[in-house]
Amino acid sequence: MTLSQLRAFALVAQLGSLRAAATALGISEPAVSSALAALRRDLGDRLYLRSGGGIALTPGGVALAEHAQEMVGLADKIHWEVAHAASSTGGLRVLVTAAFAEHAAPRLFDAFTARLPGAAGEVDVCVGPASSVGARLVDHSCDIALGARPVAAGPHAKVVPFLRYQRILVAAREHPLSRYHRAHPGSLISADQLLVYPWFAGPAGVEQLSEEDRWLGTLSGLPDVLERASEAEGLSAVRRGEGVMLALGHVVRGEIDAGTLERLPVAGTPISGLWCASTLDPSRASAAARALQSFVTSIEATAAMLATGASPAVVRRGSPVHVGLWSASS
Structure with missing residues (x-):
């Protein structure tokens, strides 16, 4: 052989x-x-x-x-x-799903490289779907995957949930659904009302087999989902009154409190999901992958990922859903 x-x-x-x-x-x-x-x-x-x-x-x-x-x-x-042994100090190849890449990955990697300098060398990050995690781990094209729970990760994967998030439906204050909500306090907005208006999402749309995807399957029809280059761009359209969005609760909480956006009461929401860190089992995973998988469950990592303000990825990379090479010195 x-x-x-x-x-x-x-x-x-x-x-x-x-x-x-x-x-x-x-x-x-x-x-x-x-x-x-x-x-x-x-x-x-x-x-x-x-x-x-x-x-x-x-x-x-x-x-x-x-x-x-x-x-x-x-x-x-x-x-x-x-x-590459002579010219490389080692590295960590990370697959991240789109929403995690935009909202949490940059701050997490900054905190990780600051807390454990040299643990991973240079962090090479690519964005991909949860459905690719199992194959990417098995063929060693990535060392760890972060974000949406992987689909069919395989028997050799170790999947560790590390952060619970919530998705809520939001619209601009003057959107017709927001006005309806204020005119009918205590009542729920029906799926039929929702499906009249465009839905905005990030570049991955709604991840297949995610909790959000399962919730959509309970509606009487499928919404017209308009994918944008980032969830931030989708939220900009929502602020202009162009439609609604299943947004991350911790991302829009300040705007809801300020009255810029309004939370729409819909049956089955908020939708709770988990972000997970997936590696091969400990006997096969690299030391750097195991270190990052352990770090993401820490209070320090959680605080970094939930921090408010614009994502540093937008400034550093020009795109909130693409991270190239990430290191503590970048």
């Missing part, structure tokens, strides 16, 4: 065909077939069967696919670390 054979099989399992795997590897289809044949002989299992225009994995093939992906990812990580 060789790394090249495992790489070929991992791609065949992922892409569903030998031809697609050969194209991705830049080799011939017979070469892929030969690599898989060697694996079959070595393991004593057919691994896959031809099925229509693609393949179907045998139970043994399913078992191998998970391990092959992990081993190839680990090998690539080792190659990279050895190649």
